[in-house]
Amino acid sequence: MQQFVEGQLEGTDYFLVDLTVSKDNEIKVEIDSRCGVDIDFCIELTRAIEEAFSRDEEDYELEVGSAGLTTPFKVQAQYEKNIGNKVEVLTKEGKKLHGILADADADGFKLMVTEKVKPEGAKRPVEQTREIGFAYGDVKSVRYELEF
Numbered sequence: 001m002q003q004f005v006e007g008q009l010e011g012t013d014y015f016l017v018d019l020t021v022s023k024d025n026e027i028k029v030e031i032d033s034r035c036g037v038d039i040d041f042c043i044e045l046t047r048a049i050e051e052a053f054s055r056d057e058e059d060y061e062l063e064v065g066s067a068g069l070t071t072p073f074k075v076q077a078q079y080e081k082n083i084g085n086k087v088e089v090l091t092k093e094g095k096k097l098h099g100i101l102a103d104a105d106a107d108g109f110k111l112m113v114t115e116k117v118k119p120e121g122a123k124r125p126v127e128q129t130r131e132i133g134f135a136y137g138d139v140k141s142v143r144y145e146l147e148f
Contacts, residue, residue, distance in 0.1 A: 001053070005029055008048050014041065015077045017067040025060040030067045030074075034081045037066030072141035079104035079142070086145040087111070092138060098145060099132075108135040109142070 099113035116125040
């Protein structure tokens with residue numbers, strides 16, 4: 001199923017974020033794109049899956065949609081899509097960091113964090129920005145941070 005879906009996405013701006021099949025045969029396909037996810041494309045992908053995998057042979061429930069805006073990132077392409085955006089990082093130690101996603105590659109990502117620091121001898125704290133590098137396995141979650 002995953003190879004089929006990835007084949008359908010090949011040559012498009014879309015990429016597969018997650019594909020799960022529950023024990024009750026509920027299939028959930030999450031896709032994303034650098035330009036957002038169009039409902040019409042979700043409908044096309046649903047129809048292609050239904051044509052390729054007959055419900056007469058195997059009864060299943062199918063849901064095709066976009067990865068949620070505030071759900072944690074699951075694949076490298078989501079990190080790359082969000083370079084320059086504010087994100088929230090939850091480390092494995094449980095510490096939350098807020099900053100700008102500066103870079104992402106196959107090994108991990110970089111976060112620009114602005115913190116108030118009081119230099120020695122100074123009366124007031126000043127803001128300093130520093131870059132922190134993470135391997136993907138070093139964090140519990142990373143998600144887009146909505147601003148209102």
